[in-house]
Amino acid sequence: MYSASDLKKGLKIEIDGAPWQITEFEFCKPGKGTALYRCRMKNLITGIGMEKTYRPTDKIDEPNIEEREMYYSYFDGHHYVFSDPNTYEEMAVDASILGDKAYFLIENSLCNFVIYNDEPIEITLPTFIEKEIVETEPGVRGDTATNVTKPAKIDNGYEIQVPLFINQGDIVKIDTRTGAYAERVSKA
Amino acid sequence: MTETLLKNLRTRSALLRTVRDFFYAADFFEVETPVMIPAPAPEEYIESVPAGQGKFLRTSPELAMKELLSFGAGRIFQIGSAFRAGEFGRKHREEFTILEYYAAGWDYKKLAAFTAEMILRAAEAVTGGSRLSLHGKTVDLANVEYITVDEAFRRYAGVSAFEVSAADKFDELMVLKVEPELGRNGITFLCDYPADRASLARLSPTDPQVAERWEVYIDGMELGNAFGELTDGFEQKKRFAAAQAFRRAHGMLEYPEPEAFYRALDRGLPDASGCAVGFDRLTMLLTGAEDISQVRFC
Numbered sequence: 258m259y260s261a262s263d264l265k266k267g268l269k270i271e272i273d274g275a276p277w278q279i280t281e282f283e284f285c286k287p288g289k290g291t292a293l294y295r296c297r298m299k300n301l302i303t304g305i306g307m308e309k310t311y312r313p314t315d316k317i318d319e320p321n322i323e324e325r326e327m328y329y330s331y332f333d334g335h336h337y338v339f340s341d342p343n344t345y346e347e348m349a350v351d352a353s354i355l356g357d358k359a360y361f362l363i364e365n366s367l368c369n370f371v372i373y374n375d376e377p378i379e380i381t382l383p384t385f386i387e388k389e390i391v392e393t394e395p396g397v398r399g400d401t402a403t404n405v406t407k408p409a410k411i412d413n414g415y416e417i418q419v420p421l422f423i424n425q426g427d428i429v430k431i432d433t434r435t436g437a438y439a440e441r442v443s444k445a
Numbered sequence: 446m447t448e449t450l451l452k453n454l455r456t457r458s459a460l461l462r463t464v465r466d467f468f469y470a471a472d473f474f475e476v477e478t479p480v481m482i483p484a485p486a487p488e489e490y491i492e493s494v495p496a497g498q499g500k501f502l503r504t505s506p507e508l509a510m511k512e513l514l515s516f517g518a519g520r521i522f523q524i525g526s527a528f529r530a531g532e533f534g535r536k537h538r539e540e541f542t543i544l545e546y547y548a549a550g551w552d553y554k555k556l557a558a559f560t561a562e563m564i565l566r567a568a569e570a571v572t573g574g575s576r577l578s579l580h581g582k583t584v585d586l587a588n589v590e591y592i593t594v595d596e597a598f599r600r601y602a603g604v605s606a607f608e609v610s611a612a613d614k615f616d617e618l619m620v621l622k623v624e625p626e627l628g629r630n631g632i633t634f635l636c637d638y639p640a641d642r643a644s645l646a647r648l649s650p651t652d653p654q655v656a657e658r659w660e661v662y663i664d665g666m667e668l669g670n671a672f673g674e675l676t677d678g679f680e681q682k683k684r685f686a687a688a689q690a691f692r693r694a695h696g697m698l699e700y701p702e703p704e705a706f707y708r709a710l711d712r713g714l715p716d717a718s719g720c721a722v723g724f725d726r727l728t729m730l731l732t733g734a735e736d737i738s739q740v741r742f743c
Contacts, residue, residue: 284532284533284534284535285534286532286537287620289489289491290619290642291489292531293620295620295621310617310620
């Protein structure tokens, strides 16, 4: 249990069986009145936001949340399977939790898991990954502008926007937070 | 120490001088009363810091200054530190500077007009005019608005202040709905609190549902609290006993009886009004600072 005076920006709390994280926090005290802890928070599963105000006497549930690192192992046809680097214990993750990030999973890459009541609710991949471009219009030689782009596909079919000078067979770096092209690593 | 802090501390110094001059010109004299006291005023939601040897750091100089009134001090002001345990935020620190003043023979409306004038003079001295640019809008301190607490709750929260006060929903609505609307265009005096929030104010002789109490706001920020002072010793002791009972029931620190203040009440307080202004907050407004630590060396 947390008491209201523990509340601060970044703290994770539990309300009605759901995990929330405080994104903004303000201590208020209207003249002669009770202290109020004003919080804006984000639901860690749905992402929706809300505002809630606590009094000093309020008690707040502490969520059963842990963070740990897991290696990506393989896709079993239904789930993405990760394994613990120390125990080799496996965890199967539903595609819905990963969303588009699933396109950026690379075997044996170390990912950060936020686990709530034994269920992963957020998985953070290595920020940058390298992928080969398997399909795009031929590059325009000498055009190094990066603000003009064209579509390109990586090996698993995911489409990104790349600068015109990128060719099929080039290796590019992709930012997994945004799913966007970052830079060219090597030419075909 | 950052440049901003130093610059703001210079402004603060100019402000101290201007405020003192303003009070001298209005025939007040400056007093200093003990910071370490035997008994703070028992209030529901104000926590004092124990100072050891059975003493406390003052949460405000109120009781001591009223003792001086009972001796015939007349018009007095004080600028000094006060301490409230557990208060920490953009507009709060456990140690802060209070500007507190009392005028025997003035009613609380006269004290409001005087306070508006003081704020205006202070602003003119440090900014050169009455207009402040705050959060992308202009606030002109020459505009002075009076609104009753009940009007404000009806207008901004759509409820009766008396009903929400009785239901213990007053503070939340105050912070979330009412305060942000106060002092948008100038100085707002939020007047006539429901009688159950009278604190140390006397009830209005014409409408005992409300107390002669106001709070002054600029740009949504509470700057000060004032009372038409309660002079009835019997009623005052009753209110303190109720506050002590509340503190006991909620497991809060209980304070010794403020004996010296009770003697002052027995001696007799003159009809008077008094106000406490958060001096750090006044400086914040006039410098545009967003956090108290930018106007006070903490």
